[in-house]
Amino acid sequence: MFDQAVQFSEAFRQGAGQMQGLLIPALKGCPHCRTVQMISAPALGMCDDCGAELKVLDPKDA
Numbered sequence: 001m002f003d004q005a006v007q008f009s010e011a012f013r014q015g016a017g018q019m020q021g022l023l024i025p026a027l028k029g030c031p032h033c034r035t036v037q038m039i040s041a042p043a044l045g046m047c048d049d050c051g052a053e054l055k056v057l058d059p060k061d062a
Contacts, residue, residue: 027059028044031052032047033047033050036057037054044056
């Protein structure tokens with residue numbers, strides 16, 4: 001797994017000079033409370049307000 005992370009990091013570094021456009025953060029949110037958070041861990045977790053399971057959001061919907 002560490003080897004894959006190193007390969008990804010190296011590929012990202014090599015392509016960084018060619019990147020164009022916007023960096024769009026990955027977002028998660030609660031469908032009931034409509035709260036939105038940036039994804040910062042592999043697990044999405046539960047809503048702090050109502051306890052519902054958080055879902056990955058489409059950037060257009062956030």
